[in-house]
Amino acid sequence: MEWTREERYRRLEDVTQEAYQKLLEQVAKSPYRQKFHIQPKTGLLNDPNGFSYYKGRYHLFYQWFPLGPVHGVKYWYHVSSEDLLNWKDEGVALKPDSFYDSHGVFSGSGLVVEDELHLFYTGNTRTADWIRIPYQCHAVMDQSGNIKKAKFPLISDSPSGFTDNFRDPKVIEYQGQYICLIGSETTDNRGKIVYYKSENLVDWEYQGTIDTADYSNAGYMWECPDYFEQNGQGVLLFSPQGMSAEGEKYRNIFQSGYLMGNPIDFSTGQFHHNKFKELDRGFDFYAPQTMQDHLGRRLLVGWLGLPGVDCVTDAYGWAHCLTLPRELVVEKSHLYQRPVKELEGLRKSHRHFVGDLNDETFSFSETSRTYELQLSLTLDELEYFALALREGDGEKVVFSYDSSKARLQLDLSNAGETVTAEYGRTRSCEFQADSLDIHLFLDESSLEIFINDGFEVFTSRIFSKKDANGLQLTSKGKTSYELDLWEI
Numbered sequence: 339m340e341w342t343r344e345e346r347y348r349r350l351e352d353v354t355q356e357a358y359q360k361l362l363e364q365v366a367k368s369p370y371r372q373k374f375h376i377q378p379k380t381g382l383l384n385d386p387n388g389f390s391y392y393k394g395r396y397h398l399f400y401q402w403f404p405l406g407p408v409h410g411v412k413y414w415y416h417v418s419s420e421d422l423l424n425w426k427d428e429g430v431a432l433k434p435d436s437f438y439d440s441h442g443v444f445s446g447s448g449l450v451v452e453d454e455l456h457l458f459y460t461g462n463t464r465t466a467d468w469i470r471i472p473y474q475c476h477a478v479m480d481q482s483g484n485i486k487k488a489k490f491p492l493i494s495d496s497p498s499g500f501t502d503n504f505r506d507p508k509v510i511e512y513q514g515q516y517i518c519l520i521g522s523e524t525t526d527n528r529g530k531i532v533y534y535k536s537e538n539l540v541d542w543e544y545q546g547t548i549d550t551a552d553y554s555n556a557g558y559m560w561e562c563p564d565y566f567e568q569n570g571q572g573v574l575l576f577s578p579q580g581m582s583a584e585g586e587k588y589r590n591i592f593q594s595g596y597l598m599g600n601p602i603d604f605s606t607g608q609f610h611h612n613k614f615k616e617l618d619r620g621f622d623f624y625a626p627q628t629m630q631d632h633l634g635r636r637l638l639v640g641w642l643g644l645p646g647v648d649c650v651t652d653a654y655g656w657a658h659c660l661t662l663p664r665e666l667v668v669e670k671s672h673l674y675q676r677p678v679k680e681l682e683g684l685r686k687s688h689r690h691f692v693g694d695l696n697d698e699t700f701s702f703s704e705t706s707r708t709y710e711l712q713l714s715l716t717l718d719e720l721e722y723f724a725l726a727l728r729e730g731d732g733e734k735v736v737f738s739y740d741s742s743k744a745r746l747q748l749d750l751s752n753a754g755e756t757v758t759a760e761y762g763r764t765r766s767c768e769f770q771a772d773s774l775d776i777h778l779f780l781d782e783s784s785l786e787i788f789i790n791d792g793f794e795v796f797t798s799r800i801f802s803k804k805d806a807n808g809l810q811l812t813s814k815g816k817t818s819y820e821l822d823l824w825e826i
């Protein structure tokens with residue numbers, strides 16, 4: 339169904355209760371609703387926003403268009419949690435109800451300063467001629483959860499040399515001052531991160547771009563910047579649009595990754611870094627956001643979806659969800675991503691298996707629909723290994739390791755419904771190690787696979803039949819395995 343501009347810019351406040359009730363009923367009929375992921379009650383969810391820890395709770399907001407599975411006028415929806423596990427519905431946090439955000443409260447970040455949670459976001463506006471003017475805006479949340487928008491934007495429009503694709507402020511405190519990173523497109527269509535400085539969070543001075551190496555295939559627009567330092571390394575995350583596929587890399591419509599190197603010198607913008615690396619090897623991952631919590635952990639939540647493509651659940655009036663929270667750890671110049679420990683709280687009944695496989699397939703009976711799985715394999719005599727999930731009725735999800743190619747692969751060719759087949763149904767990456775540990779979380783319609791303690795991650799939506807719940811291990815050559823399975 340085509341959505342008109344008028345429909346995309348219709349606000350939640352403009353529809354009757356009955357009309358919204360109908361939409362809720364449509365969503366209630368949907369298969370594929372998630373059990374333990376943050377998902378919209380109706381409409382479309384995209385980027386995580388304002389991820390922070392304030393007054394004993396994690397606060398997480400997300401981009402939301404309430405009235406259908408399309409990118410219409412965006413709100414910030416708010417959820418909060420003490421434990422990253424049980425999320426309280428806090429309702430709408432920011433509405434597109436002012437001159438400076440009339441066409442959408444776009445993405446941004448959160449920063450706790452003294453007793454308040456400061457929220458920074460892009461106010462998306464359009465003139466009568468539909469020319470976009472972006473504003474970088476500010477709101478403050480107090481201890482009782484009241485959010486007050488500032489009257490005027492902090493930064494109006496984009497500086498010269500940049501297009502109107504200028505958004506997603508990430509504000510960090512850095513060596514006694516505040517830095518605001520903004521995602522941008524130059525007028526000659528190159529993706530860049532620009533930055534501003536401030537002493538007081540209100541007056542911002544433009545500094546220029548982060549001086550990233552001019553590599554080819556960098557894309558025309560870099561969205562959703564983020565930056566942190568750990569173990570002497572600076573990590574600049576962003577989501578570039580316009581990269582071309584290179585072999586098995588960059589196969590999704592848009593990418594999401596990072597540059598890592600010596601910490602950014604914010605007095606000059608200089609940044610010496612390694613090659614761009616994708617954060618995730620799966621089919622559905624974009625616009626992640628990080629924060630440091632009270633325990634000193636660097637946490638990440640991403641959008642378990644992508645812009646510019648449809649979703650299988652569109653027909654039911656909703657689309658997409660967020661990833662599970664991950665902890666980021668920089669070790670030996672590698673960025674590890676590990677599911678947060680709190681997720682153990684999801685575990686229900688447990689089963690443990692130990693065995694050997696030698697050119698054979700082992701099938702487990704009675705696996706549940708949603709579970710956490712941990713599998714360790716020895717590799718010295720193993721040529722090929724496949725883990726098949728959601729197997730049955732002609733369907734299966736296959737995650738495999740091929741020692742001759744030194745490759746891991748996620749194959750969704752027979753994994754049920756898809757609306758993005760044009761982007762291919764396999765994703766793979768190089769893998770060389772002495773052992774293989776697969777740690778995964780399977781929800782009703784998503785799969786997050788963490789390899790070797792978060793060395794690689796594959797994140798994808800999957801839309802499989804209700805009765806396709808088989809689990810199989812297949813080997814060519816020999817391996818000893820240990821498997822833990824927790825129903826969720």
Ligand code: FRU
Nearest residue numbers: 401412444445505561625645
């Ligand atoms: C990324 C993005 C952001 C923008 C937001 C709008 O998915 O395009 O750049 O702020 O979504 O919803």
